[in-house]
Amino acid sequence: MTAINDPPVALSIAGSDSGAGAGIQADIKTMAALGVFATTAVTAVTAQNTTSVREVHYVPTDMVDAQIDAVLDDLSVVSVKTGMLGTPAVVESVGRRAAEGGLPQLVVDPVMVASSGRIFLTPEGVEAYRTHLLPEALIATPNLWEASLLAGGTPSESDDVDSMIEMARRIHGLGPTWVLVKGGHLPGVESHDPGAAPVQVADVLFDGREVTVLTGAHVDTSNTHGTGCSLSSAIAAYLAHGADVTTAVTAAKEFVHGALLGGAEWHLGGGHGPLNHLGWKGEPPAGIRTRF
């Protein structure tokens, strides 16, 4: 619990999305909605909208470092998330900072590809994640495609929960304390509770000992741009409030579900529209204050 007038501070190290559905724009809105003051280190400026990523301008590594320094030197950052880092040099640099102990409660969302299909990272970038950044993560949150690459396999559309668990184990072997492999719309995932609603989303959470399969109802909307960014920043936000990892992940999934519902019907752009972060109507876990 923080003092009544001081929200916890988190840092997002990520790209800028001009269409504001993803990137630091999604992170700022997510964290604000969850009562956390979001600071930023911009790694890349993208020209994108709901239909495509048109251009990417990478911010020099020393300028990314300067932003991180400016924030850490002045504000009491209690959790950090990384999103699109863009270049192997930035991945390595952020990993080095983390190894020095400067990036508390590090959530690594290993962004390698946009929902539009545009690839953001070279094979050297993937290797930099494996070698330098994942070992420092409190939790890594790859989607299926990213998990395949990080686990050393080949991306596949036919992955099931068993293969997600196997990928989580292999990624955990690289060093993060926790791994969340996000399943997206996995076919064939069913709830074991016969009374439950049809389950269409399943994520695998692993801490090196216990596997937890987190299931939830699918939201029927094409407004999904920025879902991954929002989930990882919501996890960082709840960690900033002092939640443990399991609580943070569970609550973050509920937040994203609510933000998807809140924007399910709106019309913003001709492609995959954004979530409605401030449209989340849920309640945070007990003891966490999301209004300030």
Added chain:
Amino acid sequence: MTAINDPPVALSIAGSDSGAGAGIQADIKTMAALGVFATTAVTAVTAQNTTSVREVHYVPTDMVDAQIDAVLDDLSVVSVKTGMLGTPAVVESVGRRAAEGGLPQLVVDPVMVASSGRIFLTPEGVEAYRTHLLPEALIATPNLWEASLLAGGTPSESDDVDSMIEMARRIHGLGPTWVLVKGGHLPGVESHDPGAAPVQVADVLFDGREVTVLTGAHVDTSNTHGTGCSLSSAIAAYLAHGADVTTAVTAAKEFVHGALLGGAEWHLGGGHGPLNHLGWKGEPPAGIRTRF
């Protein structure tokens, strides 16, 4: 009034503030708090915090253009604000876009200096504002210092309301439809209503015919970082909702007052802390819906 599920869309063309008190970070939070979906074109990435601006990385002009294109080609932008543009080339380029009719309801906040004292613009930049951008503005919102430069005078600490009115007239002569000269903490400004609370803030609004002096109570806080950015984006947000300029300016000032009050007591950083945008507790003008 917009459709119930479709918030109006605005565009902020501005710099990024890693400390997230000002720049696009303030714009995103301001607009989100006011029920507007904020898109962005990042002109510069700054490494700054509540105490100083340490480094600035300028985004290439063609990349700024690409971001504006990506947004305008896909989303129905109904108002635009400019903040820190950084280079004369960007000022000129944005002015050209506006002259072509591509930037509706343009709010020009001619950012030339940070509250920390760091100067962001060369004399060529000031001239670019005068020649290329101000003529396209629906409203320009300089502070005293910026107004002096744009009006062709010398910045002075001793400006009073009469000199603000004179500057507003001269800036209006450059072409903007409206001018708002922000007074900050002007000494010697008193309300003509003997029953009113002590007035310590006065702004001058001018449309070429009528001068309106807008007064308001000063908020006693050092957490003022991003006040100017927040005001101009709040004006753009209310314009996006369909408000006329006078209503938008008046309501935006109330919003900023509320956001200052909401963050007056918090402790974020060792210098001038940010406003609490989501801590605004006010009500928008009739007919405007700020929750979505």
